[in-house]
Amino acid sequence: MAMHHNFYLVALSIIVAIQASYVGLYLALRISGAFALNRRLLIAASAMTLAVGIWGMHFIGMLSMGMAADVDYLVLPTLLSFLLCVLVTGIAIFMASLRSPHLLVIAAGVMGLGIATMHYVGMIALNSSARITYDPAYVVVSFVIAVTVSGLALWLAFSAERRPPLFLCATFLGCAVSGMHYTAMQGTTFDFSLAAQSLSTSFMSSDTLAVIVSVVAFAISGIFMLTLVPKRLAESRDHEDQRAGEISADDFNDIEVDDTVTARPADATANAFIDGVSANLLPIEKNGNRLHIAASEVISVHANAHYTYVFNGRDDLFCTLSITEIFERLPKPVFYRTHRSYIVNLAHVGQVKKSGDAAVAELVSPVRRTVPISRARVADLRQELAAHQSRQHSDIA
Structure with a gap:
């Protein structure tokens, strides 16, 4: 099958990826300064935002492709690809937020490999409608793009001496996602010889479905920004105005001393x-x-x-x-x-x-x-x- 794409949907898919990357990185950069429940909420929100955006970009990218026959997406592989995306982005963002050079390299590998693996797992959902074959060269290139470009985005956001504007970091990450997808699709061949010819029987067009997916992705990002960011800003306000002479509630009786820590007098x-x-x-x-x-x-x-x-x-x-x-x-x-x-x-x-x-x-x-x-x-x-x-x-x- 010779593929052709709806370039309006291609552009929409890239915008979804960049927007989700921006919000996900924005939340992730605040993880290191958060504590306890707020830290876990920021990790979860960042991972979910990125996962929805990455998965949404791939889904819209598939809808942008003209098909010669009806396509049924199997539910299990589709859900599995999304859950895989949530898992790998969560792990990668957590490791990157620790700002360790070694962990940042691992985070780049996890992020890139996860994005590419999620794509190919999601493609299994089309096996009931077409026989799919891949060009090994394009498969390798798609993995390389995902790992290197997402690694560059994470390095710029978390480790660069002078971090560039966050939008630039998000653009790199969005390009890693979309670049990997369209490179992989270029090396993908579909055989619809056993499938029924496409008929206009769907109750919803691909354009409408793509718009719905993008609106959901934008809405999720907006909800996390509105609920978590003001809370984080409030936490950074001054708490010193508490009673300076307030007596600590800590009772020093029956408290162990950590044997692994030694008190070394300084003055x-x-x-x-x-x-x-x-x-x-x-x-x-x-x-x-x-x-x-x-x-x-x-x-x-x-x-x-x-x-x-x-x-x-x-x-x-x-x-x-x-x-x-x-x-x-x-x-x-x-x-x-x-x-x-x-x-x-x-x-x-x-x-x-x-x-x-x-x-x-x-x-x-x-x-x-x-x-x-x-x-x-x-x-x-x-x-x-x-x-x-x-x-x-x-x-x-």
Whole structure:
């Protein structure tokens, strides 16, 4: 069968892919700064948005292709291709959000291979209507396009030194999806010799069905943007205005000390004790256990509603102390308050980069993370970092 396409639907399919990529990446970039339930919601929303957009692009792309006979899409392979898409995009987005170079390479492979595999699994749905054969060269090229271009999109969004506009990253990812699809279709041959000739018996045209699919994809993206993004913005507001003198609800009695963490005093405050517990130790909860973490193990702190999360380089550990109480316990000047809701360990600040009107500090840790810096504190932080590095050189000398 010689294929021909409805170019209006081809353009619509590419727009759906780019739009879903933009919203999916927009949500994914906020995963690293989210915690607990909000983190899981952002991962799920990003994966679902991308999956619907990618699957919708493929489905609209199939509808754009003129068929010589009636085509029945088997339900099971169609659903399986969608579920596969949700799974691989979720895994890829989660690994990319950790901002580790090694995990980013794996994420690119998972994303690209998943997109291509989803396409060929979905094509099984046409086996009852036609005999399908593939040109091996086009199959290989389609996998290469999916892996390399989606990898480039993820790298630009999560790892580039100066991230380009998000729309450009989304365009690359959308092109990876659509480019893979139409390259694969170019090497696909359909044999309808045993199928009935196409008759206008369908109650819905391909154009109408394509528009419905695209509207559903846009609606899902819009719902996630409207429900999750305002919530994330609200969480970034100042939580320091809680009662500065409020007494922590944490009871220090019968609390274990994590044997894997050692408290290394940084200055004279290490000798201070609160209810028999060193002031240099922060109470945390990990895997349902109440433990303590030494100040030397803390990389950053983030205020979240009435509680805080202590980041140790790999995990966000729940802490019931307010950010003001934590800042009072942490040794100075090693720890610096970059924002009313954030504290960083200067020893783990890799570089300070401009971000809009303010800036962000990139942390050096096994799991990459950035911390916002208030515009008024950018210059002061740079001075503190220079002073900290000077102190380190003096200690070495």
